[in-house]
Amino acid sequence: MFRPEDAGGAVKDAADLINALTALAWPLIVGVVVWRLFPIIKKIVRTRGFTVKVAGAELSVQALSEQLVRTTSQIQSKLASISTTGPAGAAGWEELPARTLRRVLWVDDHPADNAYVTAQLQALGVEVVQATSTREAVAAVAAAVPPFDAVLSDLDRTQDDGPHPDTGLELARELRARGEDVPLFVYTSPAAAARRPEILAAGVTGLATTSTALFELLRGIGSFPRTND
Numbered sequence: 001m002f003r004p005e006d007a008g009g010a011v012k013d014a015a016d017l018i019n020a021l022t023a024l025a026w027p028l029i030v031g032v033v034v035w036r037l038f039p040i041i042k043k044i045v046r047t048r049g050f051t052v053k054v055a056g057a058e059l060s061v062q063a064l065s066e067q068l069v070r071t072t073s074q075i076q077s078k079l080a081s082i083s084t085t086g087p088a089g090a091a092g093w094e095e096l097p098a099r100t101l102r103r104v105l106w107v108d109d110h111p112a113d114n115a116y117v118t119a120q121l122q123a124l125g126v127e128v129v130q131a132t133s134t135r136e137a138v139a140a141v142a143a144a145v146p147p148f149d150a151v152l153s154d155l156d157r158t159q160d161d162g163p164h165p166d167t168g169l170e171l172a173r174e175l176r177a178r179g180e181d182v183p184l185f186v187y188t189s190p191a192a193a194a195r196r197p198e199i200l201a202a203g204v205t206g207l208a209t210t211s212t213a214l215f216e217l218l219r220g221i222g223s224f225p226r227t228n229d
Helices: 004-024 027-044 060-085 109-122 133-143 166-179 190-201 211-221
Strands: 051-054 058-059 103-107 127-131 150-153 158-159 162-165 186-187 206-207
Touching: 027 186, 051 133, 060 109, 103 109, 103 133, 109 127, 109 211, 127 133, 133 150, 133 166, 150 166, 150 211, 166 186, 166 190, 186 211, 190 206
Parallel strands: 103 127, 103 150, 150 186, 186 206
Antiparallel strands: 051 058, 158 162
């Protein structure tokens, strides 16, 4: 259990570690380390000032994490654009749709698990609406004005009547039965990749097991509102 009297030593240890890493690695790597540490030290940050030296400048953990989100979102956007566009003139690559990805629905009973990717999408100008159940998601899609450009869903989640191992598939089937053709992507663990044929057969548009793959799928729907900020 975290005790207030431990804050001083913990802050010093964390600061020493991060400052040492700053001298050894380039800023983006340091930023990743800071972000990994963030869930652990956020209790300390709530009550005490905390800064990190990066490239000679002192930044708060909040400022650094915000910069990291913006930087990595731009990297994700560039990677997705390159992947979905393909080599110039290469056969087999379809031309990307001339539309913009502005609004997505993310269905997950633990939204905090996707907080970083959500922040990346928001940094690129995408509005992310959250739903925690299939019922909420179906209602949100039906009422959406303007309609969602895509729906993201986990594969399994706990519903009102208990755990459901295939809620992503159930959501896809229900949306398709209602005539909804919105692209639906399942974002899940690598272990689920073996079930790809079954998942796609349920009406799911695509399966992603990494954030980079998810950005590629979304970029195939349309460009991000902000790409060069």
